[in-house]
Amino acid sequence: MVTALAGRKTAGQPALARLAAATAPARCLGELGNQELLVIAQSLPEADESRGAARELLVARHVNLVRSCVSRYRRSPESAEDLMQVGYVGLMKAINKFDPAVGGSLAAYAQATITGELRRHFRDKRWPVHASRSVQELMMAVRTATEDLTHELGRFPAEADLAARLAVSTAELRQARLAETAQRPFSLDAPATDGPGASNLADLLGQDDGRIEHMLAMQVVAAHWHDLPERERIVLMLRFRGDLSQAEIGQRIGVSQMQVSRLLSHALGSLRPHLL
Numbered sequence: 001m002v003t004a005l006a007g008r009k010t011a012g013q014p015a016l017a018r019l020a021a022a023t024a025p026a027r028c029l030g031e032l033g034n035q036e037l038l039v040i041a042q043s044l045p046e047a048d049e050s051r052g053a054a055r056e057l058l059v060a061r062h063v064n065l066v067r068s069c070v071s072r073y074r075r076s077p078e079s080a081e082d083l084m085q086v087g088y089v090g091l092m093k094a095i096n097k098f099d100p101a102v103g104g105s106l107a108a109y110a111q112a113t114i115t116g117e118l119r120r121h122f123r124d125k126r127w128p129v130h131a132s133r134s135v136q137e138l139m140m141a142v143r144t145a146t147e148d149l150t151h152e153l154g155r156f157p158a159e160a161d162l163a164a165r166l167a168v169s170t171a172e173l174r175q176a177r178l179a180e181t182a183q184r185p186f187s188l189d190a191p192a193t194d195g196p197g198a199s200n201l202a203d204l205l206g207q208d209d210g211r212i213e214h215m216l217a218m219q220v221v222a223a224h225w226h227d228l229p230e231r232e233r234i235v236l237m238l239r240f241r242g243d244l245s246q247a248e249i250g251q252r253i254g255v256s257q258m259q260v261s262r263l264l265s266h267a268l269g270s271l272r273p274h275l276l
Contacts, residue, residue, distance in 0.1 A: 029050070029053050029057055038054075038100060038106065040054040055092070058095050059092070065091070068111075069090075069115050070083045070087050075147070076122070087118060090114035090117030093113050094110035095110070135175050135176055135179045138168065138173075138176040141176075142166065145157070145166055149162065217275055220274050221275075223274070231253070232263050232264075232267035234253060235264055235267065236264070246260040246261055
């Protein structure tokens with residue numbers, strides 16, 4: 001009777017589940033089919049021992065299915081143990097939600113649910129730096145294609161080989177490879193080398209170099225140097241290259257210090273807008 005009614009949801013399903021549990025104690029549940037176990041697992045109270053035992057049996061019967069779904073991500077940086085735990089979460093969701101009356105099998109429904117849970121895990125939890133879903137999926141495809149082409153070609157595939165196999169552009173391929181680096185970022189506090197007293201990665205980052213700004217300023221000055229009158233160019237050379245005072249410059253070119261000050265002000269005023 002349990003087998004005949006377990007395939008459809010009815011108002012009397014809780015009573016049916018109790019009947020199944022009563023006629024099949026925990027030690028005999030292994031003799032029941034998946035549909036009978038589903039009735040017990042979905043309908044009895046959470047505290048009921050038969051419900052827990054039915055769930056455990058369903059999980060045990062589908063361990064290989066979880067393992068098969070996880071094996072697709074064997075090249076992932078995630079450990080297989082962690083991914084198996086994610087897969088079990090998907091399996092339990094399938095056990096809780098599967099309705100035999102809709103048709104199909106628990107295994108088929110669970111496979112889709114487990115795969116969805118794994119993809120959600122990678123999309124939402126393994127990406128400290130955001131990457132679009134399409135790029136993430138392409139990254140996984142690149143991994144598979146790289147392994148396949150290595151066996152086929154007898155060498156590591158070139159970028160053109162991968163782009164042709166996946167029917168994508170080289171730019172899309174490079175985005176996928178950048179996404180892989182985003183999936184496994186390094187902490188700036190991580191040691192750059194092994195051994196005691198090693199520097200952190202942050203210690204090796206570059207700092208602002210004032211000489212670069214000076215070099216760029218000199219390039220601008222050179223570009224507009226000949227726009228200045230000759231006397232102003234001489235005054236600038238003596239002041240900033242010769243490091244002479246205004247009085248010394250005046251003596252050198254035969255003018256007063258006040259005139260030197262005016263020449264400097266005019267020359268610098270002409271160059272300043274270009275520097276800014």
